Amino acid sequence: MIVERITSSQNQRVKDWKKLSTKKGRQKQGQYLLDGWHLVQEVVKAGQPIETLIGTSDELQRHADIVAQVADVVEVTPEIMHQVMGTVTPQGIAAIVDLPVTAVTTVPTQGKWLLLDRVQDPGNLGTMVRTADAAGFAGVIAGTGTTDYFSPKVVRSMQGSQFHLQLLTGDLATIIPALQANQIPVYGSELNPEAISYQAIPKTDSLAIVMGNEGQGMAADLLQLTTKNVYIPMPGQAESLNVAVSAGILMFSVVE
Amino acid sequence: MIVERITSSQNQRVKDWKKLSTKKGRQKQGQYLLDGWHLVQEVVKAGQPIETLIGTSDELQRHADIVAQVADVVEVTPEIMHQVMGTVTPQGIAAIVDLPVTAVTTVPTQGKWLLLDRVQDPGNLGTMVRTADAAGFAGVIAGTGTTDYFSPKVVRSMQGSQFHLQLLTGDLATIIPALQANQIPVYGSELNPEAISYQAIPKTDSLAIVMGNEGQGMAADLLQLTTKNVYIPMPGQAESLNVAVSAGILMFSVVE
Structure with a gap:
């Protein structure tokens, strides 16, 4: 459910999200960004939790079923979406998910x-x-x-x-x-x-x-x-x- | 050989070159741009004429052999090179060559x-x-x-x-x-x-x-x-x- 509405790009959460575009920012926060409904649906299908769902009013209304499953949903303006995603045409919806651990601990034995x-x-x-x-x-x-x-x-x-x-x-x-x-x-x-x-x-x-x-x-x-x-x-x-x-x-x- | 040195981005030739980044500009001028020595060498190897070779002073000196083969060589500043190529790191050398005719006139019979x-x-x-x-x-x-x-x-x-x-x-x-x-x-x-x-x-x-x-x-x-x-x-x-x-x-x- 929507827990917060952010309209200022000076908001601390917006500043933190922007830092996820750098490797340093991702490693410090232990999270990364998924841009667009296709990827948001993939994470849901994979059964992996969405830490935060960020979307414009229009997009959040369009997918109430996913919004209902996420504890931390933040509504933002299209301008903030644009700033956070850094893409020319952000899709108006993004998810923040945990960065998986990738270091090899056990070397594969098959596959x-x-x-x-x-x-x-x-x-x-x-x-x-x-x-x-x-x-x-x-x-x-x-x-x-x-x-x-x-x-x-x-x-x-x-x-x-x-x-x-x-x-x-x-x-x-x-x-x-x-x-x-x-x-x-x-x-x-x-x-x-x-x-x-x-x-x-x-x-x-x-x-x-x-x-x-x-x-x-x-x-x-x-x-x-x-x-x-x-x-x-x-x-x-x-x-x-x-x-x-x-x-x-x-x-x-x-x-x- | 070097026939011209251009230092102003207001020069008409620079303006024409910039237009080669658009399809309209390429079709109007009947030419396109090759960026970097690898492509310049490819056009030489293919035996296709270079209409104009554009380069910074350093790059033109480095490849005197190719410069000697081209009638229209223009020395420009790194800033102009950057503006014309539109890439973050232009290689300091570019060739303008004729746009080939691509419309199918005879349908292939083999290959x-x-x-x-x-x-x-x-x-x-x-x-x-x-x-x-x-x-x-x-x-x-x-x-x-x-x-x-x-x-x-x-x-x-x-x-x-x-x-x-x-x-x-x-x-x-x-x-x-x-x-x-x-x-x-x-x-x-x-x-x-x-x-x-x-x-x-x-x-x-x-x-x-x-x-x-x-x-x-x-x-x-x-x-x-x-x-x-x-x-x-x-x-x-x-x-x-x-x-x-x-x-x-x-x-x-x-x-x-």
């Missing part, structure tokens, strides 16, 4: 995993999480130096997939050997025609695929640790593929 | 073609052109309502692939039957598990794949015209894939 080595672009990260979800992967492990999962741009491109698979972070130089010790083969990706073609990856229930940085690819020391390194043969003239497209081709090639 | 029905996002369009190039496609045909090939964002994501394959535009409702009349099968894509799996597309030298709008997919009337419609089976929970990722999976599935 398909996407590992990311220093991926920089938020759109690429979000698209890869969404694609991993579609391909039935168990989760994504972002190595040190990969952009944050919960920035507004990543959250927008994940389209709710963070509620369907595990998002972990950790040191890939430690995790790759640990996965292998758990009988999970780890396939690195590289732009090297001397690597084996990705079509040679056996379709097994458990495996890991590593994608590298947009400009530099995977770090050389990680390429040394993998079970095998694969490349995507390209008959055309382009020098490389976008990393999210490559990840899509690799992940769907191992769908049974 | 692999990517057809696009009302694709809206410039990043998606550019990434699909780059992926089509990598997959050895002969070209891309953008249907009516698809975003323009030569906007700065699309040009950035194409990464020079426009010099490697044909970029055409036309009315897909006319072009699809014409391709079929030329013995080229046309595969539509849809989010419909009753369609056949994309893995059933035969790997032939000549074929066309149609991708649809980001939100709505392919138009119903176009789905009626295709040889067959395919979908990508998704074992996970995501409702859909990004269109550029889907296009990558489909195009690489028909690489021999």
Whole structure:
């Protein structure tokens, strides 16, 4: 139910919400923002609690069913919505939810995993999480130096997939050997025609695929640790593929 | 060689260059902008003339070999470069080249073609052109309502692939039957598990794949015209894939 109406952007809560656009702000408050009804519905469907629901009068009236389920609902002006979301066209509704713990504590013993080595672009990260979800992967492990999962741009491109698979972070130089010790083969990706073609990856229930940085690819020391390194043969003239497209081709090639 | 030095953003040439960021400006002047050395080198490699090379003093000195090949070289201040390119970090060098004619005059009789029905996002369009190039496609045909090939964002994501394959535009409702009349099968894509799996597309030298709008997919009337419609089976929970990722999976599935 609506517990508060805020019309001033000088309100302390508005100032706190704005800080959720930075990694520091998210970590300090332990929360992140979901923009728009699609994501609000995804969090409800996932059975995860909404800490605060923020909306314009119009939008809150339109979805009374969700409003009724949330203890802390705040009505704001469209101007405040715009300031908090930082997008050109905010949808007039947003949810604040708890930031999940992502640090790897136990290394996976089964399932398909996407590992990311220093991926920089938020759109690429979000698209890869969404694609991993579609391909039935168990989760994504972002190595040190990969952009944050919960920035507004990543959250927008994940389209709710963070509620369907595990998002972990950790040191890939430690995790790759640990996965292998758990009988999970780890396939690195590289732009090297001397690597084996990705079509040679056996379709097994458990495996890991590593994608590298947009400009530099995977770090050389990680390429040394993998079970095998694969490349995507390209008959055309382009020098490389976008990393999210490559990840899509690799992940769907191992769908049974 | 350097024929002019411009330090004022009020200069008429600077005003004309800025207009190249809009479709109207590009069509009126019949030219578009390539930002950065990678793209400038691609146009040189393609043997296509550079109408004007614009650069800061530092960048022009660094690449005297290319400067020597261009008749119209203009040195500008970093501020003007910034204003013309509209990017946060322009690379200090840009080329103006002729806008190619893209209207389909003769319908293709062979090769692999990517057809696009009302694709809206410039990043998606550019990434699909780059992926089509990598997959050895002969070209891309953008249907009516698809975003323009030569906007700065699309040009950035194409990464020079426009010099490697044909970029055409036309009315897909006319072009699809014409391709079929030329013995080229046309595969539509849809989010419909009753369609056949994309893995059933035969790997032939000549074929066309149609991708649809980001939100709505392919138009119903176009789905009626295709040889067959395919979908990508998704074992996970995501409702859909990004269109550029889907296009990558489909195009690489028909690489021999």
